Amino acid sequence: MIRLTIISSILAGILLSTVCEAGILWGDAGIAIRSTSPSSPEGQVLNSKLIQSGDYLWILWTDTRFDPESQSGALYMQCINGGGELLLPADGIHLDDFGIIPDESAYGAVGDGFGGIIVGASNSSDPEIPKIMQKYSIEGEPQWASPIRVERMLTTQYMAPYANGGAILFAALEGPQMKLVLAGSNGSFTEQVIFNPSSSRSAIAEGIITNNSGFLVIGRIIHSANTNDLRYVSLDTNGNILGNSLGYIFFIGRVNTTFLQHTYNNGSLFLHSGENFTLVGQYFEPNGFPVWGLYGLTLVEEPVYSFQSCESNHCFWLQTTEFIEGQLRTGIQEYNQYGNTITDWTAIGGEYTVSAAYTPVSDNNGGLFTLMNTNETPSIHVQQFNPDGDAYEGYELPVPLDTTSFETFMDQSCMIWNDLLVSYRQDRYSNDNNGLYLQRIENIIVSEVMDETTPLPSGEIVINTYPEPFNHSVRLSFNSIHESTVQLNVFNILGQLRYSSTIPVQRTGVINVPLDLWFLSSGTYYIAIEQNGLCSTKRITLVR
Numbered sequence: 001m002i003r004l005t006i007i008s009s010i011l012a013g014i015l016l017s018t019v020c021e022a023g024i025l026w027g028d029a030g031i032a033i034r035s036t037s038p039s040s041p042e043g044q045v046l047n048s049k050l051i052q053s054g055d056y057l058w059i060l061w062t063d064t065r066f067d068p069e070s071q072s073g074a075l076y077m078q079c080i081n082g083g084g085e086l087l088l089p090a091d092g093i094h095l096d097d098f099g100i101i102p103d104e105s106a107y108g109a110v111g112d113g114f115g116g117i118i119v120g121a122s123n124s125s126d127p128e129i130p131k132i133m134q135k136y137s138i139e140g141e142p143q144w145a146s147p148i149r150v151e152r153m154l155t156t157q158y159m160a161p162y163a164n165g166g167a168i169l170f171a172a173l174e175g176p177q178m179k180l181v182l183a184g185s186n187g188s189f190t191e192q193v194i195f196n197p198s199s200s201r202s203a204i205a206e207g208i209i210t211n212n213s214g215f216l217v218i219g220r221i222i223h224s225a226n227t228n229d230l231r232y233v234s235l236d237t238n239g240n241i242l243g244n245s246l247g248y249i250f251f252i253g254r255v256n257t258t259f260l261q262h263t264y265n266n267g268s269l270f271l272h273s274g275e276n277f278t279l280v281g282q283y284f285e286p287n288g289f290p291v292w293g294l295y296g297l298t299l300v301e302e303p304v305y306s307f308q309s310c311e312s313n314h315c316f317w318l319q320t321t322e323f324i325e326g327q328l329r330t331g332i333q334e335y336n337q338y339g340n341t342i343t344d345w346t347a348i349g350g351e352y353t354v355s356a357a358y359t360p361v362s363d364n365n366g367g368l369f370t371l372m373n374t375n376e377t378p379s380i381h382v383q384q385f386n387p388d389g390d391a392y393e394g395y396e397l398p399v400p401l402d403t404t405s406f407e408t409f410m411d412q413s414c415m416i417w418n419d420l421l422v423s424y425r426q427d428r429y430s431n432d433n434n435g436l437y438l439q440r441i442e443n444i445i446v447s448e449v450m451d452e453t454t455p456l457p458s459g460e461i462v463i464n465t466y467p468e469p470f471n472h473s474v475r476l477s478f479n480s481i482h483e484s485t486v487q488l489n490v491f492n493i494l495g496q497l498r499y500s501s502t503i504p505v506q507r508t509g510v511i512n513v514p515l516d517l518w519f520l521s522s523g524t525y526y527i528a529i530e531q532n533g534l535c536s537t538k539r540i541t542l543v544r
Contacts, residue, residue: 026084030439033059033078034091045436046073047104050415050422053111056081056138057422060109060119061092061436062101072100075107075121079138084440088140097147098132099123108157112165112185116143120156120169131156133169133183144187153179160208160215168239170208170217178203178219182239194233194245195219206230207260209268213286215239216268219247220255228255230272234288242288250282250290259307267291267337269309269316277303279320283337297339306330312362312387315342315514319360319370330357332370334389336516342473343389349374350391352381361415366512369421371414382414382423387475387512388466461529461536469541472518478529478536480505487530488513492523505531517542 034045043065051058057080062073076092098121101107107121115138122131130149133156134142150156153171162168165185172178177196183189194217195203204220215235220228231247251272258272268284279300283291290296299318300307305328306321315337321330330349334342348354352374360370366387374381384392414423423439466475480486483505490499498520505511517525522544528537 026438026440030437031080031084031086032436033080033086033438034061034063034076034436043067044073048436049104049107049109051109051111051117052415053117054113054115056087056111056115057438058109058111058117059092059436059438060107062104062107063092066094067100072102074099075101075119077117077119077136077140079117079140080438084438087138093140095119095121095134097134104157106156108159108169110159110161110167112167113161114165116165118159118167118183120159120167122153122156128152131169131171133167133181133189135165135185135187146187148181148183148187148189150179150181150189150191153181158205158208160210162210162215162239163237168208168215170205172203172205172219176201176203176221178205178217180217180235180239190239192239192241192245194241195221195231195247196245206258206270209260211266211268211286213237213288214242216284216288218260218270220258221247226254228253230255230258230270230282232284232288232290248288248290249294251280251295253295259309269311271299271307271309271318273304273307277305279304279307279318281339283339291337292339299335299339306357308357308359310360310362310368312366312368315366317360317362317368317385319348319357320345321357330354330372332360332368332385332389334387334514336473336514338516338518340473340516340518342475342514346385346389346391348372348383348391349381350383358414361421363416363421366514369414369416371423380423382421387514461531461534463527463529463536463538465527465538465540469543471543472520473514473516474540476513476515476527477510478513480508480511480531481534482532483507484532486511489528489530490515490517490520491526491528493525498525 043063046062048059048061058077060077063076064073066074075095075098078092079087100123101121109117109119111117116135118135120133130151131153133148135144137143152173156169156171158170160168162182163184166183169181178194180192181189202222206218206220209216214237216232218232220230222228229249230251231249233247234242236242254275256273256277260270266286270282272280274280278298280296281299282296285291300320302322304320304322308319310317315334317332317334319332321328329347331345331347333345336342348370349372354372354374356373358371360368362368363384367385369382369384372381381396414421461478463478486503486505488501488503489497492498520542522542525540526537527540
């Protein structure tokens, strides 16, 4: 426990944002996972997925090289280490056990946490055709003596890590039923049927989330064209169902599209568009309890055409595409765990017109990166926003090879891997040939730094808050002197502890923490931060 010492003055530190040149680590063109060189096989990359496992990255994709006239593709994969080396043969290895994959919902994958990967796929949506799961090493070798074959499942899209190198597979069956397959790291497995209401026509699996307490699975039960209900089932870390296997209803009505975010603030965030395409969210505690009421919370009342989300420092960002002033615009906005907005809606892309935007990722410092296509064809832009929602200057990624026959970018995505941004893209150069490329980037933006006119004292913690005074949400920033845990406490003027939090810090430099002190009344408070025996305080004023 910190003993509160009120300090009459705190050294003022002004946070500035600076831009520096991005560091391209894997060459101007990036790594060719599936190149477009004359020696490459004919055919097209139809879709691709990026999976992290321990210190390795995996890319899976479907490829029509076996049958270029086909609208479906065979499944391929490649493994990459941190130095950008391809660990499998050029252009990937073919997973011939899975046959031809009809679409991207027909395959899924999850890392085992130790570098390997578990793949689930099917060459048919016919429930009578078994779905297959197999585990692979970083050398691409199967790890199970025989693959797991699952009967009567429609797809293998939703998977989550399970039990020290295993995986959970969640999908719909024929009719209203759904199934969970719990695969152990050695290839053994068990099955459980859930969501089996007799009054429904059919069911759709919406996703599975891993959190600190176990798992949360969400399904949609379809009763009629305009009436659905969304249900959830909680499981403990051993895969045992907690409560009713029929699921608990948390929304009734018309569901247009959904998006399931993985663990957020140790709980789970689920987003969907309802009537008139408004955006509705539901936040589940780690034990599966829905926090935002029976029908969730309407986050955006205007029609939303697409939406994505990511977590950042115990808050979450929404990226939405809306019809604004006669045109579609894509922008970002930050929310706290109570569904209240922290920042204003800000358009991405700057001076460029965004033709497509992709799922944003946290920059591990309270802000986020977003990846987009712009009207500067061919062009891919990465843009970063700070924790206050301010946009930095975007950076245009180099495009691979010659672009004279370039048509379009197919897929794009990005993720933070070992504190660096990794982006991957699928580029089409003609109707008959396209490529898959991976790039690793550092130092797109220098994080907030202290103003040179107020130099940072050596061995002293400096705290800044914004705004001041504040209503209920306040942005806290402080300099981390050590790579160690920080204890954050909030006291009232009587020295009584009103809020306490332990913050794991894995680097030095400026750390941003959003606080929502909604439960406090108006008045003067003191923030106290302690790290490795060093302590600093700052007075703040809350005005309702």
